[in-house]
Amino acid sequence: MPSHPSSRVQKAREELAGRLREIRKDAGISGRELAVRCGWSESKSSRIENAKTPPSDADIKEWCRACAADDQAPDLIAANRQSADAHVQWRRLQRSGLRRVQESTGDLYQQTKIFRVYVSDVIPGFLQTPGYAAALLSSIADFRGTPDDVSDAVAARMRRNEVLSNGARRFSFVLEESVLRYRLCSAETMAAQLGHLLGVMDLQNVAVGLIPFSAQRAVWPMPTFTIFDDTKVHADTLDAAATLTQPSQVELYTRAFERLAQGAVRGAAARSLIADAVASLT
Structure with missing residues (x-):
C-alpha cells in the first residue's frame, strides 16, 4: 500500500x-x-x-x-x-466556510456529559456572546482567507452552545485572567461579553475559575484544550484541530487541567477580576 x-x-x-x-x-x-x-x-x-x-x-x-x-x-x-x-486540517474544514467548522463538533457536544475547558487566549466558544463570536470569527476568516459566512457561523455556534443550558451536562472552565483583557472586539461588545460571563457563573451546572496574573503557579500557562468526558481531548493548533484519544494522552491533559484548576479563584474573587476587567474598558 x-x-x-x-x-x-x-x-x-x-x-x-x-x-x-x-x-x-x-x-x-x-x-x-x-x-x-x-x-x-x-x-x-x-x-x-x-x-x-x-x-x-x-x-x-x-x-x-x-x-x-x-x-x-x-x-x-x-x-x-x-x-x-485525529488531525483535521483547518483548510479542509474551512474550504466551505466557518459554519462547517462549528457544525463538525455538534454530535460530540451532544454525546458528552462532562466538559472540562482550559483557555489561555479567548473567551471559550461555549460562553461567547453573538457579538464577541462575530468579532472573533471575522478575524479568523480574514486571517485564513475563508469564505465570508461569519453570520451563519455565529448562528451555528449559538445553536451548538445550547448544550450549556442542559442541566444533565456539567461544565468546568478554567480561564487565564488574560482572556478577560485581550481586546478582540469593541469596548462595548467586550463589556457585554464580560457581563454574560458573570451571568453564566450563576448556572448550577457551570463552574468557572480564573487564574489571576498574580497567582503563584504550580504549572505554566498552556495552549487551550477541551476534555470531553474521560475519552477525548481537543487541542487546537494554528493549522489543525487535534483530537486525542489515547488513554495516556487524555490522562496527561486531565492532570494538567487539575493542576491549572488549583491556581484558579472562584466565586467573589473571580467576579472581582471580571469587574476589574470591565472597569478597564472605560
Whole structure:
C-alpha cells in the first residue's frame, strides 16, 4: 500500500509502526516468531512494522499478546485510530466556510456529559456572546482567507452552545485572567461579553475559575484544550484541530487541567477580576 497522501497521517502511521517494532524487540523475538505466535505471514509483520499496511485493532491486540505487552494495547489502538482522523486540517474544514467548522463538533457536544475547558487566549466558544463570536470569527476568516459566512457561523455556534443550558451536562472552565483583557472586539461588545460571563457563573451546572496574573503557579500557562468526558481531548493548533484519544494522552491533559484548576479563584474573587476587567474598558 502506498504512503498516505497526508504527511500527518503517514507520520502517525510510522510512529505507530515504530512502537510496535520496539515492543517486538523488547520481547526478544524475531519477525518470524511474531508471525508464528500471531498466526499470520511473516510478510504481514514486515508490512506493519514498515508502515506499509495499517494494522487493525485486532492485529494490535494480537501483536501485544504475542509480545506479553497486553497493557500497551489500549494506547496503541487509540493511536492507530488517530492516525486516520485525529488531525483535521483547518483548510479542509474551512474550504466551505466557518459554519462547517462549528457544525463538525455538534454530535460530540451532544454525546458528552462532562466538559472540562482550559483557555489561555479567548473567551471559550461555549460562553461567547453573538457579538464577541462575530468579532472573533471575522478575524479568523480574514486571517485564513475563508469564505465570508461569519453570520451563519455565529448562528451555528449559538445553536451548538445550547448544550450549556442542559442541566444533565456539567461544565468546568478554567480561564487565564488574560482572556478577560485581550481586546478582540469593541469596548462595548467586550463589556457585554464580560457581563454574560458573570451571568453564566450563576448556572448550577457551570463552574468557572480564573487564574489571576498574580497567582503563584504550580504549572505554566498552556495552549487551550477541551476534555470531553474521560475519552477525548481537543487541542487546537494554528493549522489543525487535534483530537486525542489515547488513554495516556487524555490522562496527561486531565492532570494538567487539575493542576491549572488549583491556581484558579472562584466565586467573589473571580467576579472581582471580571469587574476589574470591565472597569478597564472605560
